[in-house]
Each structure stands twice: as C-alpha cells, then as structure tokens.
Amino acid sequence: MLDDRKLAVLRAIVEDYVATNEPVGSKALAERHNLNVSPATIRNDMAVLEEQGYITQPHTSAGRVPTDKGYRLFVDRLSQVKPLSAAERRAIETFLMGAVDLDDVIMRTVRLLAQLTRQVAVVQYPTLTQSTVRHVELVPLTERRIMLVLITNTGRVEQRVIELPEVVEDTRIAHLRAVLNSCLDGRYLSSVPDLVADVPDRLPVEDRPAAATILSVLLETLVERSDEKIVFAGTANLAGADFSSGLREVLEALEEQVVLMRLLGETTPDTPSALTVRIGSENPVSGLRRTSIVAAGYGSGDKQLARLGVLGPTRMDYPVTMGAVRAVARYVSQILAAS
Amino acid sequence: MLDDRKLAVLRAIVEDYVATNEPVGSKALAERHNLNVSPATIRNDMAVLEEQGYITQPHTSAGRVPTDKGYRLFVDRLSQVKPLSAAERRAIETFLMGAVDLDDVIMRTVRLLAQLTRQVAVVQYPTLTQSTVRHVELVPLTERRIMLVLITNTGRVEQRVIELPEVVEDTRIAHLRAVLNSCLDGRYLSSVPDLVADVPDRLPVEDRPAAATILSVLLETLVERSDEKIVFAGTANLAGADFSSGLREVLEALEEQVVLMRLLGETTPDTPSALTVRIGSENPVSGLRRTSIVAAGYGSGDKQLARLGVLGPTRMDYPVTMGAVRAVARYVSQILAAS
DNA sequence: ACTTGGCACTCAGGAACACAGAGTGCTAGA
C-alpha cells in the first residue's frame, strides 16, 4: 500500500511540522531531507497519503499537516524512542534522590517531567489497592477520639479521626492495634476486608462496638481513596504552544480527577511499564481532541503501582517525549523500590 | 480634593468597566448611572481623575479605564463587601461538611472558592509552626528502620522513614515514644527544638545514638515544611478572561510555591482574619502586574493558621470576590475548629 | 463658580482591495 518512500515522506512531514508548526510543502521537503527525488514526485506521494487519510491540508494551496492517523503511523512504525542524554539522566537521578517522603517524590517527579518535556505532566499516586499494609496505628487523642493511621509499603499514609461510641481505655486500644497489625501486616490492601472480618470475634465482647466503628472507618478509607489522587504540573507550557481557544477546555479537563484517570489509561496487565500513546481523537475525553497523551506505568519491582505521563498538543515531538516519560517512570520505580 | 460627584464617577467607571470590559465613555456613564449631570460635566471630572492618576485612557479618544490606584480607592472607600446569598452559604456549608480529613478539607475549599468566584483559588495548608503537637508515633518497620509520624492539632500528618544507626528493640522504641509524647504533647511546634534538647539525657546511654538520629529527623521535618504547602485550582478561569499574552507568566507564577506564599501575604497579627487586597502592581511579583489578589486568614478559634484567597485580573468584581473569600475563610475556620 | 451645549480633532478598528508567494494538480516528456 505504502512503499518505503511514501513512509519516508510521511516521516519527514511529521518531523518538519513538529519542528516548525507550519504546514509543510513539497519543495521544502525535497530540500531539507535528502529524499533524492523532485518536489513533483513528492507531491504525488503526498496526494496518495492524503487520500489514505494520513495527512491533510488546512486549505487549498497550503502545505500538508499530519492527521491523527498520520501521527499514529509515525509513532507505531516510523520513529524510535529517543533515549535521554547521560547528562539528563544524571540530572533526573540526583533530583529525585533528594526526596524525603512519598509526597515529595511525587511532587518532584511531576515537576521534573514537566520541565523535561516542556509539557503538562501528570502523575498518579501509587494505588492503595495494589499496595500492602506496612502498619496500622491507632493513636488516642482524647477519651472518645482516636486517629487511625494506615501506612502502606509505598510510603503512602492515610489518616482518619474516629469518634468512638464509648470511652475506651488506652490499653484496650493497644490490644486492638496489636490484633490488627498481626493479621494485616504485609497483606494486600485489597484483601483487608476479608482479613478483618473475624477480628471482632477475637476481642472481648465489651470492645466490639468500638472495634466495629474503627473497622468500618478503615474499610471506608480503602474504598474512598480508590479514586486515586492525581497531580499535575507544567500548565504554563500550554500557554506557550498553540491552543488559542481550546485552552480553557484543556485546563478544565486537567482539574477533573476522573478525567485524568481515564486519560492515563488502564494498566495493561501483560506489559505494565510499556508506553501508551493516545493521539488526539483517540482519547476518550472531548475537549482534548487536539492533545496527545504519552503515559507509562511505574511501580516498585514487578508490581505495577500507578501511571504517569505527559499531555501536550498532538503536534509534539513523540520520540523525545516518549523517551522522557519512559526514563522518569523507571527512575521513580527505582526510588520507590529502594525506600 | 475629590468631591462626592467625582468619587461617584470613579465608582461608576469601575463598575461599568468591570461589567463590560470596555473603556467607558462619558456619554454611556451619563446614561446608565443617574448622576443627573451632562456628559460634558463628567468629562471635566474625568479629566481631573485622570490627572490625579485614578483613571487612564488606552489611547486618545477612547473611554477611560481605572488604574491600580483607582481600584485601590474604589476598594478602600467606594465599595462594600457583598455578603453571599443564603443559598450560597448553605451550599458552602454542606459542601465543606463532607470532608473526611485535612487533605480533603483543603481540596474542597480550594475548589469551592474557585467555583464561587470563577477565578483562581489559592489555599495554604495550616502552618506547622503555629500548630501544636497532638501525637508523635514511632512505628518499627524493620529492625533498623522506623517511621516517624507527627500529628498536629490541625489534623496535619507528617511522616518520615528513618534509618537507624543500630538495631533497636521495639520496647526501647516504645519507651522513647513515651518520653517524646510526654514532653511534646500539646506544645507548639515552634517550641519543639527547645523541649527535646534534654531528651537524650533522660534515656539510657545505649539508646542515645538512635534517639539522636530520630530527633534530628524530627527537627528537620519541622524546618523543611516551614516552607508551606499550597494548592490552587480554577486555572481554567484564567483562559476565559483576557490575559491574552500574560497567561503564561501567570501560570508559571502559580506553580512557584514561594511566589504564591508571598502573594498570599504575611499574616497581619492584629487583625488576623481581615481581608487583604493587593491590586496589580502592588503585589511583589513581576508577571502578575495585571492581577489582583484577595486574601484572608483562617484558623481555628483565635489562632491564625494560614491564608487563602483568590487571584484574578485587576478588572474583577471586588465586592463579590471579597465576600466570597471572607465567607469561605470563616467556614473553613469553623470546620477546623470542630475537628 | 459650575455646568452645559457645540464643535473640531483624534484615533482604533473594520471593510475593500490589490498583490506577492507558496503550494498544488495536471500534463507531457524523459
């Protein structure tokens, strides 16, 4: 269908258009890339490419611009992920190393990614459900009030203040804590509901009402936060690019957690850390039809914990962006595995 | 200097300009506001106002536009904070009530404020230094590793993983925890450095190295987080308004924590919850010369904990914005006091 | 001493127009 030269033309069009942000014509192509054919030949090829829907012209007698389909072909078959330079790698590493806690890791990551790609970076917090319990703490605050603190192996900490139905002595709280930790320690959060089911039975009868309250809050915490936390940075980079009008829509989409979740996409179970690219209209959110998303999973070890990525105009430098996303995902995984 | 009518003219100019976003001329003024004088008279007044620097004209033969100084006068003497409607109050209350923890309170607050004012909302987390210690927890993770969790009376939780210099038994950790809590409970964070100074002396000699490590991390935590955490929302509202070019700068400023801190301003010790308005060039950040900030302090009880506010074009509806900021600050204070 | 009506002046923004330049499609020839 498309011979090698036509593919080369498409690649050249994408590269030039990404670089210049202007429709690219046959003459300029023949000059800048050594395709060794004349503009006229290129025009013929472009006619074919256009007919097949890979490129289009904004108006008659303007150059050609890649369509979403064109970018897709480019990403799938015509480009290679561009690795970062050694200097960039070092910069990433040292920058991420300085983080003091999970919040800090995520914050640094999202900023780093935004700066590196000059686009909007999006990072999802490690999912609770995929993590394991590292510790459950019950902190008495007053006679009737305790704070529940849940610490996961990814460093994530959730806390809730709980109002007890009755006064409970500290020693009894301590006992409950010990029971909880003994049966939850190291287990997946997803298994917590099952594991705590019989906890009240193992307690003295008088403690059960309080325990029930606490457990219900604990389960609630797991459920509520399964709509994951997401942060982003680098919106200023949107202003620099085009997006003359659509900017409002893009910003609105970014502030919708749910939308962001869908953007980053589902975890692909077989190849968790693979790069996902969604181009323009491929993505499920209206209002972002002019943007592409490059995302990857990250996680400590072989466990896939969450996703991160960048969002930018469809007209983006895919090889470089993909390289940056992949690299950052790997480094974050390392950091999390180490802590 | 400025008689009543001139002030009325200025007020009318501000109101009309805010409403229409177009330079307002003498004729339109005479028609829309019943000043009972002719356009010519208004022109004379406007000439005076312009000479004094309260208004200006974009170009000869255009209407007048308020200057920063004009807005300042308007805010100080010509306008009253507009209270919210009962419906709005109820909406705020119910929306904030649903929050489950501090993160959630802050998140809801910033969104609420953005939606209410249709501008960018900025909320600072309660300062650590003004808060008191509610509990210090030391959670053994492995033989050589413990997690330090610091809980404040505002519900804020800080955690750090600590690598110990040697293996320490859990019972000794528990002892240290007891010592720490007994001397820190209920105290201001700012006094923590003094209070923990003699803690090592009260421990068996063999525990001192570990204790020193833990204490240094604790102190570090206090210092590091004194550059406060700030969140914002509603950037999409910027796109709607003018800001044709400056938008990039504004977005960049918003992502700089330090800049935001300075924007919200210092706490005014005498009247902590008073509204602060910074108009255009009054604010210390270049790149935000076309924006105004309306901020207020909030805190539980009489304690001033942090600040919140909104940022928008100098051309904003000050009475309404101030009303919203004040109301939200009050409600947040209530919520925090209750928890 | 203010206020008002009249009048000449200024200037931004839009409409009409011409034009250069980039790019195309097509056809005939190598």
Place this chain on the structure above:
DNA sequence: TCTAGCACTCTGTGTTCCTGAGTGCCAAGT
C-alpha cells in the same frame, strides 16, 4: 516511474479609506 513546466488557487499582508466613539476646549448659560 519520475521529472519539468505551467496554470491555478489560495492565504496572509500591506495599503487605503472611512466611520464612529470619544475627547478637549471654548463660549454661553445659570
């Protein structure tokens, strides 16, 4: 199958002109 040439089609830009809103100033009115 590629190339060269040619006629054609547009967008974007620069120019010019014109309208209308708005001003400043002055002289007359109260």
